[in-house]
Every structure is written in structure tokens, then in C-alpha cells.
Amino acid sequence: MINFQELKINPMSYLLEQLNDKQAEAVLQTEGPVLILAGAGSGKTRALTFRVAFLIKEKKIHPKNILAVTFTNKAAGEMLHRIKELLGLPINIPPYSAYLPHIGTFHSICVKILRQEIEKLGYDKNFIIYDETDQLALMKRVMGSLGVSQDQIKPKAILNAISSSKNGLVDAENFSAEADEYFQDLVAQCYQKYSAELKKASAVDFDDLILLTVKIFQKYPSTLEKYQNIFKYIMVDEYQDTNHAQYILLKLLARKHRNICVVGDDFQAIYGWRQADIRNILNFEKDYPEAKVILLEQNYRSSQNILDAAHCIISKNINQKKKKLWTENSAGDKIFVIEAGDEVHEAEYVAGEIKKAYQKKGIRYDDFAVLYRTNAQSRALEEAFMREVIPYKIIGGLKFYQRKEIKDILAYIYLIKNPADRVSFERAINIPKRGIGKQTIEKIFDQADMKEMNLLDMLVNLDQEDSPINASKTLILKEFGKLIMHLRDYSKNHGVAQIIQKTYRDSGYELMLSKEGEEGQVRHENIQELLTVAGKYEVQEENGLESFLEEVALISQSDRDLEAKDVVPMMTLHSAKGLEFKNVFIVGVEEGLIPHSRATLNESEMEEERRLCYVGITRAKERAYMIFTSSRNIYGATQISIRSRFLDEIDQALMRQVSLMEDHLYSNAEDTFNEKKNNQINGFRDGERVSHPDFGNGIVVGQDENLITVVFPEIGIKKLAKRVAPLKKL
Numbered sequence: 001m002i003n004f005q006e007l008k009i010n011p012m013s014y015l016l017e018q019l020n021d022k023q024a025e026a027v028l029q030t031e032g033p034v035l036i037l038a039g040a041g042s043g044k045t046r047a048l049t050f051r052v053a054f055l056i057k058e059k060k061i062h063p064k065n066i067l068a069v070t071f072t073n074k075a076a077g078e079m080l081h082r083i084k085e086l087l088g089l090p091i092n093i094p095p096y097s098a099y100l101p102h103i104g105t106f107h108s109i110c111v112k113i114l115r116q117e118i119e120k121l122g123y124d125k126n127f128i129i130y131d132e133t134d135q136l137a138l139m140k141r142v143m144g145s146l147g148v149s150q151d152q153i154k155p156k157a158i159l160n161a162i163s164s165s166k167n168g169l170v171d172a173e174n175f176s177a178e179a180d181e182y183f184q185d186l187v188a189q190c191y192q193k194y195s196a197e198l199k200k201a202s203a204v205d206f207d208d209l210i211l212l213t214v215k216i217f218q219k220y221p222s223t224l225e226k227y228q229n230i231f232k233y234i235m236v237d238e239y240q241d242t243n244h245a246q247y248i249l250l251k252l253l254a255r256k257h258r259n260i261c262v263v264g265d266d267f268q269a270i271y272g273w274r275q276a277d278i279r280n281i282l283n284f285e286k287d288y289p290e291a292k293v294i295l296l297e298q299n300y301r302s303s304q305n306i307l308d309a310a311h312c313i314i315s316k317n318i319n320q321k322k323k324k325l326w327t328e329n330s331a332g333d334k335i336f337v338i339e340a341g342d343e344v345h346e347a348e349y350v351a352g353e354i355k356k357a358y359q360k361k362g363i364r365y366d367d368f369a370v371l372y373r374t375n376a377q378s379r380a381l382e383e384a385f386m387r388e389v390i391p392y393k394i395i396g397g398l399k400f401y402q403r404k405e406i407k408d409i410l411a412y413i414y415l416i417k418n419p420a421d422r423v424s425f426e427r428a429i430n431i432p433k434r435g436i437g438k439q440t441i442e443k444i445f446d447q448a449d450m451k452e453m454n455l456l457d458m459l460v461n462l463d464q465e466d467s468p469i470n471a472s473k474t475l476i477l478k479e480f481g482k483l484i485m486h487l488r489d490y491s492k493n494h495g496v497a498q499i500i501q502k503t504y505r506d507s508g509y510e511l512m513l514s515k516e517g518e519e520g521q522v523r524h525e526n527i528q529e530l531l532t533v534a535g536k537y538e539v540q541e542e543n544g545l546e547s548f549l550e551e552v553a554l555i556s557q558s559d560r561d562l563e564a565k566d567v568v569p570m571m572t573l574h575s576a577k578g579l580e581f582k583n584v585f586i587v588g589v590e591e592g593l594i595p596h597s598r599a600t601l602n603e604s605e606m607e608e609e610r611r612l613c614y615v616g617i618t619r620a621k622e623r624a625y626m627i628f629t630s631s632r633n634i635y636g637a638t639q640i641s642i643r644s645r646f647l648d649e650i651d652q653a654l655m656r657q658v659s660l661m662e663d664h665l666y667s668n669a670e671d672t673f674n675e676k677k678n679n680q681i682n683g684f685r686d687g688e689r690v691s692h693p694d695f696g697n698g699i700v701v702g703q704d705e706n707l708i709t710v711v712f713p714e715i716g717i718k719k720l721a722k723r724v725a726p727l728k729k730l
Contacts (some may be wrong), residue, residue, distance in 0.1 A: 015086065016194045017049060023047040026261075026294045027054050030233075031561065033288035034261040035253075035281075040310075040618040041301030041580065044263050048235055049079055049262065052101055053086035055233055059730055067231040067253070069109060073554060075578070076104050079237070102231065103669065106246050108554050110209040117216050123203040126546070129553035130241045132456050133407055134423045141426075142193045146188060161187045162194065166207035167243045167275045169214060171195070171247050182222040183491055189230050202420045206553070217252045223303045228256040239264035239284075243275040251287070258288065266321050267314050270574060270612045272605070299325045301580055303332025309624070309654045310617040313646050317607045335617070337647055338627040340660040341706035343377070343588075345721030346629050347384035349660060351587050353625075354568060355388050357435035357583075365391060368665050369581040370570045371616050374592045376634055378570055382589070385568065387694050395571035399691055401552055405513070406530055407525040410552060412503045418543055419456030432512040436474050444477065445467040456484055483507065495536040495549045500527075563564075573616045584620035586613075589628045591642040630706065660721075661706065684708060692720075697730065 016024050026036050026047045031047060038044030052068060054401060055061040070076050080103050086092055102109065111129070119125050130138065139155040158560070161183075165175050167437070172195040175189040198204060204212065217224040231253050236242070239262035260396045269278040285291050293453035299307055306718065307325045314320070339344040370381060370392075378394060382536055385392045410429040418424075422445060429436050443494060447468055448458040459481025467474045483506060491499045502508050513520035513527075533551070537544035573594075588594060594616075595609035617624050628643045647655075684690060684700045690710060691697050698712035707719045708727070720727070 004069045009213050015053065019043075019047070020051060020298055022296050022298070023050070023513045026296070027051045028227065029261075029294065030055055030059055031259060033258055033284075033291040035284045035288075035291050036261065036263040036296060037293065037295045037321050037323060038263050038267065038296040039299060041299040041321060042296035042325070044296060045075075045079065045082070045237070048087060048237060048263055049082040051235065054081050056087065056101070061233060063099055065230065065232040066235070067233070067236045068101055069237065069250075070101045070103075070242055071105060072578075073105060073108070075591075076108070079103055087534040097565065105208045106249070107206065108550070110213040110249075111550055111554070113213050113216075113227065114204075117220075118212060120216055120223070121212060123199060123204070123212075124420075126202065126418065128203050128418050129209070129551060130198070130203050130205045130267070130422060130423065131401070131553055132152045133402060134203075136421045137426065138201075138730075139190065139194060140195060140196055141423075142190055143214060144565065146193060147190055147449045148190065153183070153186060158190050160186050162191050163207050164275060166211045167190070168247050169211060169248060171211065171215070197422070199418065201422050202418050203423075207245075210249055214245060214249050214252065217249075222517060224252055225256065228253055228610075232257045232259060234260045236260070236262045240266050240269040240278055240281040241271050241276045243277060247277065247280045258290075260288070266319075267323075267611055268489075268577060268615050270608060270615055271578060272608050273719050278319065278608075282321065283693065285623065295323050297323050297325055299327040299329075299688050302618060303329050303622060304325065305332050305334055305654050306617060306620050307626055309335045309650045311611055312650045312654070313617070314614040316649055317610055319604070319607060322549055325648065333623050334654055334656040335563055335650065336623070336625045336647050337589075337650075337655045337657045338625060339643070339657075339661060340627055340629045341661060341721050342629050342631050343380040343633060344662065344719060345706065346382070346587055346627050347380040348626070348721055348725075350381065350587065350625075351384040351388040351390055353585075356391060356453055358390075363582070365566050365568045367582040368568050368581070368585065369576065369579070369619065370585045370587060371566060371573050371576050371619070372570070372587050373573060373596060374588075375572060375636075377588050377593075381570060390518075391567040393567045393569050395569050396575045400526070400529070403523075403526055405509075405526055409500060409504060409527060409530065412484075412487070412507060412548075413500065414485055414501070414549065415456075416499070417549060419484070419488075422455065428507075429477075429480060431583075432501070432508045434480065436473060436476065440469050440473055451681075456481055456488070460485055464489065491545060494536040496544050497531045497546065498632065500531055500534050552722055562630070573612050576619050577615050580619055580621055582621050583623045583625070585625045585627065587627045588632070589613075589644045589647060590627045590632065591644055593637075594644050613644075684727070684729070690727045690728055692718075693726055 016027065019027065023046060027050045030051070035046065036047060038047070043236070048088040052066060055066055056063055068079060072506060080095055080100070081091070081448060083100065083103070087540070088101065089097075092100065095103065102112075104112075114123075114127070115125055118127060135157055136159065139159055140150065143150055143153075143155060143158070165171075168254070170178070172188070172191040175184075175191050178187040179185050179649070198208070217227070233535070234250065234254050241264070249367055250260065261279070264281045266278055266281050269276060269281070272278065285293065304327055307327060307378060311324055325384075338349065340349055354368050357368075358365060372378065372381075381394070382394075401410070408431045409425065411431070414421050414424040415428055415528040426441055429441065444455070444458065448455055451458065454460075459477050462474050462478050462481070463627060487503055487506065490502055494502075510524070511522045516523070534548055537548045569581075587596070591597075595606055595611055598607035599609045617626075626647060628647070629641045631638055632641050684703065686700055686702060688700045689697060690700060692710070692712065695710075695712040695718060698718075701711050702709040703722065706722055708722050708725060709719050710727070712718060
């Protein structure tokens with residue numbers, strides 16, 4: 001039994017003094033179902049972590065009887081860190097310590113359960129987790145074997161249909177029984193073959209983690225009761241983002257003791273497109289009629305004007321729980337609503353404002369964030385930032401673990417861990433090139449199936465006399481098998497970083513990159529970063545390689561992106577959820593973007609678009625800019641823009657509206673948005689020679705009311721916003 005008296009835990013009376021009345025109420029309500037409706041910036045994580053500490057310290061609940069679930073590794077890590085501080089535990093104490101509760105994402109918690117229970121479903125407990133690239137490679141092979149044309153139906157479309165089914169707890173067998181049209185019939189065939197191939201490779205995909213856990217709980221009541229008795233107190237963060245599978249998982253676990261506390265904000269339910277179901281939080285009181293409902297409405301992040309403007313928009317939704325945020329912060333600046341000529345003009349304005357603030361007021365670049373509805377909008381912004389030499393980072397760009405060199409090395413590591421992994425074999429066998437084609441690979445797979453051997457044993461024991469391939473390729477495959485066998489033996493007595501380093505060298509990959517010049521050096525540096533991640537798993541740690549591969553599969557890319565310091569983050573509105581910045585620019589606040597065109601005729605989707613706009617505004621602590629254009633070139637076409645209906649829903653008294661089309665410049669230096677007459681451009685004639693500080697000398701070849709077109713001999717044609725372009729006559 002743990003002796004918590006030995007721990008230097010602050011008295012709970014002292015801790016509760018740090019909470020407001022509603023937060024304290026949430027902490028003290030420990031028994032039965034509890035719904036905490038926590039508005040943006042209202043300290044929900046604080047309430048959640050204090051509640052865990054209170055259960056352990058005051059209610060004497062064993063930490064391992066507490067389950068805290070969230071959606072990202074970053075959020076789980078922050079929760080774990082705060083709980084350690086509240087309990088007075090050393091920061092370096094490992095997460096699996098008996099002094100700490102079970103804390104993690106839905107998927108990481110399910111991985112731990114499946115490691116113990118998955119054999120009940122006929123899977124190997126040492127299963128690996130396929131990511132999106134692995135899934136795509138497998139699906140292409142499945143479609144090929146079934147004769148399904150990838151030109152007719154894209155593999156990703158089938159994978160998306162399968163993912164939706166799994167999140168709805170519909171497995172391959174049930175899907176086949178319900179298929180009633182051509183596309184569904186094709187998906188059903190692929191789904192069954194795909195599932196069989198996963199099982200054959202001792203692999204699961206991301207969606208399987210919850211699907212299979214629920215399946216075990218439903219099929220084996222005694223197993224469910226075992227985990228119900230372990231997880232007697234359940235807490236869930238961001239409950240509005242749960243899908244059907246997650247909802248059923250929680251409902252099963254909480255059925256016996258009913259001590260489930262969910263924290264969420266229906267105003268921030270923005271993931272319907274990936275099957276999050278807002279009804280889960282709206283109907284919580286129907287599932288648990290005895291539930292205690294607590295509203296956290298005091299905001300600690302934003303100014304009152306920002307909160308009021310956001311409320312003007314969100315209050316127009318019908319399907320919601322009524323609440324209104326307030327703050328003790330000052331009223332602050334009004335919302336700056338800016339009209340620009342086009343996307344180039346918009347981008348130049350954003351870059352210019354940030355540059356001036358950075359230079360004249362000493363504000364950091366990471367005090368700003370630029371938010372947009374679609375990734376396609378980043379192009380003009382990136383170009384403007386590069387011209388102004390402003391460092392920036394696209395959040396949610398190419399994922400670190402999706403880079404080719406990382407995927408290549410990890411294919412070897414997966415194969416070392418699991419010799420039955422055919423997707424990893426297909427990737428690793430020709431990296432570096434070994435001249436082994438698809439037909440040869442299929443013959444090897446067929447031979448392994450016929451002899452009922454895993455790939456590694458098959459390769460090592462290849463005999464030319466009964467080999468289905470020629471002598472030279474047989475030798476190559478035998479050598480590859482010996483390499484994997486040698487690395488597999490090496491992995492038993494070495495840490496993960498050492499295994500990766502040896503694989504990198506012995507496979508010939510390091511030599512290959514050394515011959516690729518500067519690009520090879522960049523890829524080499526990425527593999528060195530992989531070694532940094534792997535360094536956490538030392539040789540003495542049991543199942544270190546397994547834990548490393550789980551981290552790789554579960555890690556959130558956005559967490560990594562946000563580690564960059566003093567750069568301007570650019571991201572979609574969806575990616576911005578959970579973050580905060582002093583100053584936020586929301587660009588493209590136009591019909592067709594915010595709200596998105598697909599929501600025009602669908603009221604539920606329009607409500608989600610309104611929630612998305614609410615999320616964007618409430619990311620701002622001090623200043624929010626909402627920018628729309630008169631015209632926009634997007635998706636290869638120029639279209640006339642109409643300002644968003646959401647702007648018209650904001651009380652006029654809360655906005656400061658400015659048109660950059662009216663011969664004015666606005667400064668964000670000492671006196672924000674003081675108007676300054678633009679004397680820079682009084683008009684140019686076609687054919688006139690001009691100079692630009694970045695592009696050099698050029699010739700005006702055309703212009704309209706908003707734009708001037710200039711040919712620069714060094715870089716080509718540029719269209720510049722007339723009112724702000726730094727052009728001078730020669």
C-alpha cells in the first residue's frame with residue numbers, strides 16, 4: 001500500500017484556495033456522473049488536475065483506480081506534469097509509477113489494454129500499429145489482389161470508408177452484411193481482405209485500437225468487469241470531440257461505478273468531419289440523469305471585447321448548452337475587421353503589420369498566429385513572409401514521421417520487431433535498391449504462405465533448388481534475411497538508439513545518403529533527430545523497442561511543430577484549437593471559406609462553421625484581426641468575394657472596420673490602426689520603369705483599381721497591391 005503521508009503534498013485546503021468557486025465545485029463533486037461545461041480559457045485543465053489530486057489525497061483513492069483520458073499526447077503530458085506537481089512527486093518519476101493514475105490518449109490507453117487482452121481475438125500480443133502510409137501500401141496490394149482498379153476508385157477513398165466504419169464500431173463482417181450498393185460492395189471486399197492481411201501481419205491500424213478493445217469488452221464480460229474495477233473513477237477531457245467508438249468505450253467502462261466526469265465545451269465542437277459527435281456532450285444528462293452539471297464561464301485568457309464578439313457569433317447556434325464567458329481582464333481593443341483587395345494584398349498587410357510590431361515594439365514573432373480555413377490559403381502568406389524575411393512555421397505540414405528517410409528506417413525497425421510485417425518488408429527490401437521487383441515479392445509471400453513460415457525464416461532458409469526465383473535474387477534475399485536476423489539478435493541487448501544507428505549503417509542507408517550531397521545531408525540530419533527521440537528508451541528498459549514504436553505511431557505532429565521558437569505559426573482554424581496567442585490574424589473571412597461553401601445548405605454544418613469561427617477568435621488574448629478580400633485567386637480561379645455573414649453577426653460597437661482600398665495605410669506600431677495617408681503610389685503609367693526593394697527594377701505592364709502588374713527581368717511577372725506596394729518611379 002502506498003504511504004502518501006510520506007509525500008510532501010500541499011494541503012488540499014491550500015490548493016482549493018487557488019480555484020474559483022465553480023472550479024472548486026468541480027473538484028469537490030467526486031462521486032457519480034459530472035458534466036463540466038468549460039468555456040474557452042476557463043481553466044478546465046486546472047480543474048481536472050486538481051480533481052485528480054483531490055481524489056488521491058483527500059478521498060484516499062488509489063492512483064491506479066483513476067483513469068484520465070484526453071486527445072493528444074501533449075495534453076496528456078501537461079496533465080501528468082501538473083498532477084506530479086500537485087502531489088509533490090519528482091518530475092522525473094515515470095508515468096507508470098504506482099503513485100500516478102492512468103493518464104493518456106484514448107489510443108494509448110487502448111494499446112495498453114490490447115497488449116494484455118488481444119490474444120482473445122486471435123491476434124499476437126506483440127502486434128504493431130500501421131500508420132497512414134503503411135495502410136495505404138497494404139490497401140494498394142489488397143486492391144491489386146482483388147482486381148480492383150486504383151484508377152476507378154482511389155485507395156484512400158476505401159480506407160476512409162473503412163475508417164468511418166471502424167469509428168462507428170462496424171467491423172468487416174457487419175459491413176459486408178449491410179452493403180447494398182456498388183461502392184459499398186467493393187469496400188466490403190477490400191475491408192475483409194484488408195482485415196485478414198492486417199491479422200496475418202500481426203498488425204492493427206489506428207482505428208482498430210478502440211474497435212478491438214470495445215469488441216473484447218462486449219464479447220468477454222469478465223474482462224470488462226476487470227477493467228471497470230481498475231478504472232473506478234474516469235475523467236475525460238474534450239468530451240465534445242468523442243466519436244461513437246470512444247463514447248461506447250467510456251460508457252462500458254463507467255457502467256458499473258458511474259463515477260465519470262467529462263469536461264468539454266460544445267461551443268468548440270469542430271470535428272464533425274472526422275466523426276466527432278456533438279450529441280455525446282449535449283445528451284450526457286440523458287445518459288446519466290443523475291449527473292451534476294457545472295459551468296466554468298470565467299475566462300482567464302482574453303479581453304472582454306474578444307469574448308463578447310465571439311459570443312455574438314456562437315449565440316446564433318440553436319443546438320448548444322447556454323453559457324456566456326466573462327472575464328476580469330480589461331475590455332481591450334475592438335476586433336479589427338479589415339478589407340483587402342485580394343489574397344496578395346491580404347498577405348502583404350499581415351506580414352507588414354507583424355514586421356512593424358516586431359521591429360518597433362519588440363514583440364516576438366511567436367506572439368502572433370495566422371489562421372485560415374484551408375491549407376491552400378497559406379501560399380500567398382508564405383510568399384509575403386519570405387519577401388519580408390519573417391520566420392514562420394506551417395503547423396501540421398509534412399509530418400516528421402512521414403518523411404521518406406524516417407519511414408525507410410522505421411520499416412527496418414518494424415521488420416526487426418515483427419518478421420511477419422509484409423508492408424515493412426516491401427519497403428525495406430529495396431532501400432537501398434536491391435533489384436527485387438513486385439513479382440519477386442509476391443512469389444516470396446506465396447512461398448511463405450505455402451510453407452506456413454514467417455518472412456524472416458523463409459528468407460534465411462531459401463534453397464535455390466526449390467526457390468521460385470533465380471539464383472542471383474535468391475542470394476540477395478538470403479543476405480537480406482541474414483541482415484534482419486543479425487539486427488534482431490542485436491536488438492535483444494541494446495537500446496533503441498543503438499539499434500537504429502546499427503540499422504542505418506549496416507543496411508547501407510547511411511552510405512546511400514552520403515552520395516546524395518546536400519539533400520542527403522538534410523535527410524541524414526532527420527535520422528539523427530530520430531536517434532534523439534529513440535534515446536529515451538535505454539537498453540535496460542523492458543520492452544523499450546515496443547514502447548518506442550508505440551510512441552512513433554501515436555505521437556501528434558502538431559506538438560512537434562509548436563516546439564519551434566520565435567517564428568510566426570500559420571495553421572488552419574482546426575489546428576488552432578487548444579492554443580492561445582497574444583495576437584491572432586484570421587484571414588479569408590468570406591462566404592465560401594468562413595463559412596465553408598459546403599455548409600451553405602446544411603444547417604448542422606453551418607453551426608459547426610460558426611463554432612470554428614468562435615474557436616479562431618477566442619485563441620486571441622489581446623488583439624484579433626479578421627480579414628476579408630474583395631476578390632480571391634484560389635484553386636486556380638479568381639472569384640469575387642463576399643464578406644462573411646459571421647462579421648455581420650458581431651455587434652458593430654465591438655468592431656473597428658477598416659478598408660485598405662480607401663487610400664490609407666494602417667500602422668501597428670505605437671498607435672494601432674492610426675491612419676496614415678499613402679503617398680507612396682499616386683499612379684503609374686503602363687510602360688513606366690519602377691524599382692522594388694526586393695525584386696529590383698521592372699516595367700509596369702498593366703493595372704486595375706487594386707493591382708499593378710510589373711515585369712521584373714530577374715524573377716518574372718508580379719501582381720502587387722497598389723496601395724501598399726513599395727514601388728518607386730525611376
